[in-house]
Amino acid sequence: MSNTLLSNILEKKNKNQRDIRFDILKTIGLFCIIFAHVGPENNVFFHLRRFDVPLMVVVSGALYAYSSGNKQISFWSYVKKRLPRLIAPVWLFLIFYFIATYIIFSFLSKPYPFSSQKILETFLLLKGIGYVWIIRVFILVALFANFSLYIYRLCKSEVKFLTLLSLTYLGYEVLLILTQRFGFWKRILFLDVIINDYLFYLLPYGCLFGLGMIIPKLKNKSILLISGLFLSLFLLQAVYFYHTLGHFISNENFKYPAKSYYVSYGAFMSMLAYFIVDKLSVKHNLLERDNLLIRLIVFISSSSLWIYLWHIFFVYYWQNLIAEYLPELTSNFTVSFLVVAFGAIAITYLQKQAVFQVIAKTKVGQKNYGLLSILFLK
Template sequence: MINRIEKTLDKQRDIRFDILKTIALVCIIFAHVGPENNILFDIRRFDVPLMVIASGTLYYYSANNKKISFWNYLQKRLPRLIAPVWLFFTFFFISADLIFLLLAKPYPFSSSEIIETFLFLKGIGYVWIIRVFTLVAIFANPLLKLYKLSKSENKFLALLFLIYLGYEILFLKIGHFHLHSQIIIQLIDDYLFYLIPYGCLFGLGIALPQLRLKKILFISGIFLTIFLLLAGFYYRSRGHFISTQDFKYPPRMYFVSYGIFMSLFAFCAVDRICYKYNLSNNNHVLIRGIIFISSSSLWIYLWHIFFVYYWQTMVVYLPKFASHFLIAFSVVTVGAIAVTYLQKKIVSGIIRKTRYGQNYSNVLSMLLLK
């Protein structure tokens, strides 16, 4: 049987992937606020793989029946992804100058940190995910074409697996190539070694809507087995449990296998809940909230950086209880969602009610409403 609510979707929104994107986003925010020695910190490490897989499915829904050239897609997609991020960080670094002036503290960011942040490298942190989604966006169109050329999900998934194995072999052998160019090494480490594994996860998302639940569970079981075997191997060789965090930058099989298993497990659980409670046809306020979070995930992620950074800066001036994880998590999450909601509401009003907004609606929508 094909995914149980697939037949009911038609032109409706697939609420399953709004829920999955929301779960992934909340887990990512948790990672930036929560205590690292908490077991939940290890469990939630499927967040970025889940976000990439869900994005692959949503791209499939939006582009499958359209004829979009590679260059036309890039001209539309990359500005919608990169421009809002650059706008946010321009605001972030300028506002930091004023905030730290008021706090009578020196400006905390160096020129190299600012440049790296705008290039989605190390910078101030938090931006490597933007780099991943930019790389995946560049190759989304070729991946969809490869999926169509494969003419079956089994062939496509097998091809993705072979591509991924090639990446693992390249990772292990790269040291034998004696590369002397630091630029080439940097490009490989920061771009190629992120593009291939996350591109494969994006491809898995493209195929996911057409897979039967039994096959999804089977694939999930395979990657659970791989993860457990690797966990056992690392435990035996090192004498203690090894966190998947050690294999995340860049992603390796230990991290990726856990991410795929948990992501597919989450999909099956969400699919069952949606089918049982008919959430696809539910207009409950909670469902509308989930759809808002999912469709606003980029700006919520950006604003959470602002709240994480300044909460950590200001918490020393607050009562001791304010440093508790639940309070910090609530402030960052609710704050990021609330500011994004106000931003969209205000900008939408400007577009509807003013001549300026109507004249520049495309630019305003691209920068502030995605």
């Protein structure tokens, strides 16, 4: 398989299946997440960008519905295709990350910073080193994506499906309140993990995933109306907390697990972002354009998982190693963001190019194209 043939295949695939609107939204979401991990908390944008994870989930729902069309998708065939693409690259990266850290810290005569428990929790996508909980969210919504699509088709109406999502989310909030009062299962570790780390992440983000499934089918007036309702819900809660406590409360405090103060803002900003990007794509005919910026956006979107993983590496060493020697440089937000974001993008690009070369020029690469694609090209 020559480089030219491989390029033609990838180019043809991109043209046939890509919608630049969702590529732009995924890129925005990814940059907002990176900003959250390097940006100063007193920055206004640090508060505004708190729709990042909801936006990524909403886009995931939109892409799933978009790719499904009217087809009947088998649960097992989707899960067997989707889960390895999420889990395998993450575990591969984590193996590299923990081994590389051991080698680097041994070379620098520093104590190894990760306990065996933290490593185990990281591989299980729980607390661990942080950052990887979002992968757990995408795995959970992937497991129930087929069921969500089935329910949506059963409803035969966006209004009915939205009503069902609203009732589901309301039930989740009630369950949260009951948990705070009667959380008897907290004494049982297994049940506590299932409920707090899985169920209470599946329900809110599953609803956002469902919202994403219908957004492309809504008219502009409906999008503005629904986003306005989410904004009103968010502002009512913000005013209530300010009146009750006497100061502004960040919705970041309502993120783990996601509660209505966090979800309503995320849903509002996600729908607003889709509305704006959709308008701009029509106005500037972005769906038909092909230039360096568009190709960069498509690359970042199609490589978002590995860019996210590599940003973890850059964030950790930038904040915990480089900061010891260059504190003034690492305390500069602009420099930090550029190093982490573009460092992660650059190494992902080099990684993909290296794997493409292996596939194009070696029999082993061609024979294992599917495996290499799952591990390194997503």
